[in-house]
Amino acid sequence: MFHARGYDAVSVADLTAALGIKPPSFYAAFGSKAGLYSRVLERYSESGAIPFAALLRADRPVAVCLAEVLEEAARRYGASADAPGCLVVEGTRSNDPDAQAAACVHHDAAEALIHDYIAARFPEGADRITDFMDTVMAGLSAMARRGHGTERLMASAKMAGRALMREFSEDHA
């Protein structure tokens, strides 16, 4: 439900109704609405999110791996129309401070993964390229939330991917 409608748009009443439990049981189990969200984020990071560690390989060109991350984002963000976009990216935009902080933890971790991966071989462009990756992924998540399916997202992801290739081939030269 958090993924489908966003943290702010889901009320505790919605959650308890969906779970078939009453508020006291909900708070006994999860502590708070943000507490449940934290656990959902954890689960999402383990299974539903982009597998950065597997995609960012040291034995392949940096630009290729980064482009594959973007394409995987397009695939996952547009996969299910009833849960569009990235749970983490969207969470960082919540109006609730606790939820936002929880989502930022995961986002910052993923961002650091990307940054370090680039920095290992192109330290001078790591900041710039990481920003670009962030921008495109935030954009893809937003477009998914607008209803765009995987095909349309993929076209934009591939375009951004080609921009990455270009960027790295220039750094090489």
Add this chain to the structure above:
Amino acid sequence: MFHARGYDAVSVADLTAALGIKPPSFYAAFGSKAGLYSRVLERYSESGAIPFAALLRADRPVAVCLAEVLEEAARRYGASADAPGCLVVEGTRSNDPDAQAAACVHHDAAEALIHDYIAARFPEGADRITDFMDTVMAGLSAMARRGHGTERLMASAKMAGRALMREFSEDHA
């Protein structure tokens, strides 16, 4: 205030306090919270938003003009830290149906402007390129909201702009 904190995060109480008026005067003047937001959007589209009509020129290369739109977005979205991102783009993400609809009107108009501009000279790629423009602009607005300044946004905008050049030069060949 809508631009600074987002439609959902601003309450009528905030608005009446800031305006120095009481709720009845507020509703007499604007009809509703969404009514005021509509007028704010109107004003924003006339003065604060990206001047698409001026930027999308028929006497210059399509890719150059589109790249300039993205750079102008970077400039405006990151200009003031207390009102980051695009009021329209962010408005389309509101949880309030009325506010979202009002923002979508302006967003769709801008999108149509871009689409028609591209379609006039590159009909086969208009959909794809428009999606890419939307994606990057949504991403830039999101990054601005995360606190990135104009310089960082501009770097990503320029990268995306170079991707556009490449795309059009290939279509040419």
Add this chain to the structure above:
DNA sequence: CCTTTTTTGTATCAGTCACTACATTATCCC
């Protein structure tokens, strides 16, 4: 100056938010 109309402030509307005190029911251990 007095009446009429408009604007404003006081106080509050019903509804929803996340969250909890309390009592009852179910479960477990012996």
Add this chain to the structure above:
DNA sequence: GGGATAATGTAGTGACTGATACAAAAAAGG
């Protein structure tokens, strides 16, 4: 089966949401 413990349902907390009824004050018109 009986007593301690844990989980649950009932009901409601205060705070806030957007939006108003009503009356007092201000402005306009003669």
